[in-house]
Amino acid sequence: MNNSTSPTHGARERLLDKIRSDKNLPTLGVAINKVVQITSSGEDSVSELAHFILSDVALTQKILHLSNTITYRTLGGVSVTTISRAIFLLGFDTIKASALATLLVDGFRDQKQAQAVRKELVQALCASVTAREIAKRNRHPKSEEAAVAALFKNIGRILVASFDHLLYDKIHELILEDPQNASEACNKLLGCSFERFGESVLQDWKIPDSIILALQPIYGEPKKSTQDSEWVKQVANLSEAVAKVLIQSDSKLSVSERCAPLIKRFGSALDFNAEQLEIILKSVDKEARQLAITLEVPLATLDQTPKTGAVQDSDFCNEFMLPSFDTQQLQSVKRQPSGKPLNARDLLLAGVQDATQMLASKDLKLNDLVLLVLETLYGAMGFRFATACLRDLQQAKYVARISVGEKYMERQKEFQFPVQMDNSIFHVAMNNNVDLMIADALNPKIQATLPTWHKRLLPDTRSFIVLPLVIEKKALGFFYADRIYAADEGMPPDETALIKTLKGQLLSAMMKR
Known part of the structure; x- marks a missing residue:
């Protein structure tokens, strides 16, 4: 043989x-x-796909580039700047x-x-x-x-x-x-x-x-x-x-x-x-x-022979569409020492436009909007971790539900605390319905209000925000996002206004539910 x-x-x-x-x-x-x-059934799969794409900067930029081709952008009328809305739109x-x-x-x-x-x-x-x-x-x-x-x-x-x-x-x-x-x-x-x-x-x-x-x-x-x-x-x-x-x-x-x-x-x-x-x-x-x-590969020309003088839809739209954000320019920017992009205002404004488009759709899912707001805050402000923490009536706790950023799954599991009032910064913010921007978490006043679980889970936090979600004096939860560097540059009024607008858009959607 x-x-x-x-x-x-x-x-x-x-x-x-x-x-x-x-x-x-x-x-x-x-x-x-x-x-x-990643399956296509249920809301978790959308979030999972968004997280997967966001974990790869190059992949994120390519998907956003595709979402802003004339084929798709005309569906929404404005350029797409977040993966959340790209999934929602496309x-x-x-x-x-x-x-x-x-x-x-x-x-x-x-x-x-x-x-x-x-x-x-x-x-x-x-x-x-x-x-x-x-x-x-x-x-x-x-x-x-x-x-x-x-x-x-x-x-x-x-x-x-x-x-x-x-x-x-x-x-x-x-x-x-x-x-x-x-x-x-x-x-x-x-x-x-x-x-x-x-x-x-x-x-x-x-x-x-x-x-x-x-x-x-x-x-x-x-x-x-x-x-x-x-x-x-x-x-x-x-x-x-x-x-x-x-x-x-x-x-x-x-x-x-x-x-x-x-x-x-x-x-x-x-x-x-x-x-x-x-x-x-x-x-x-x-x-x-x-x-x-x-890739320098020629494609066959389709049999499209328009009548003399006829206007092609795509050509017409390309020529006369109102200019919108250049997504390539938005994604590659210089940053403050804290990590915050220098064009934070433009990124926030693009997120507000995305949220506006999403709110106008009859197919809106609240989780999709929450993810979009989180992704906008995370990218526009240069945070390393951002989460939406919501009240769980059965457990009598505030529990992180949707998160993005570094080690988001690991941190989301541990980001929770009792509903019972105390003097922590989170309860203070929700009780007074005040948006907080902490430029330096090492400030003794801030350290005194940070709960033990937060210091253990996120010990290197140097700057963060807390945005309460309160409807008719009832605290539903809050947005939290942080960096590992102090935010000495502060936050100008126009950026503050846009963040409040984003939060307001979400609260408006929550009130309709």
């Missing part, structure tokens, strides 16, 4: 070993798995898929960025956006799974192109010679299909089986299915095919002509026609083109 390893099996294992030993990819795998595991699934796409692209930025890698990454994003748009119109319960599956549909090709570009080129040449036998070409040189290779890595990353199963190819014309797993697989396959059309910019055929066979093949199974696909393509084009430009 010959136990020697075949050349193709050796190529596959060598490549898998190389990928598994890469220092960056395990971290990428953990991050991607974390986002995939939807949980959109932000989740966008975060995954951003992680995937950034994860391979350190690899040799050959044109093939960049092209595969743009295709992954186009496929994911396509799946999300299809699912949005179907209102299917597995819509987010379809968007994630579509994003990973070509992960095998991305990995091979990144780690063995020579092998990728050889496989690609064979596929160009005989497009109908792409799997055979891949098996011949790699030892398995691109899909199977990608599955192996995703299994290492502990991506859910439901996502991995959806990566399997579909042959022939699929039938309409009542099984969720089959629907996800069909959407992922169609989305990948559409993405391939979009990144093939040198074809003599138009996008519509090249998509016609896809409509014939998948239209019946997924209930869509040429007109609906055209709408989907426009949405995908708007969102994916910016990344394509960044």
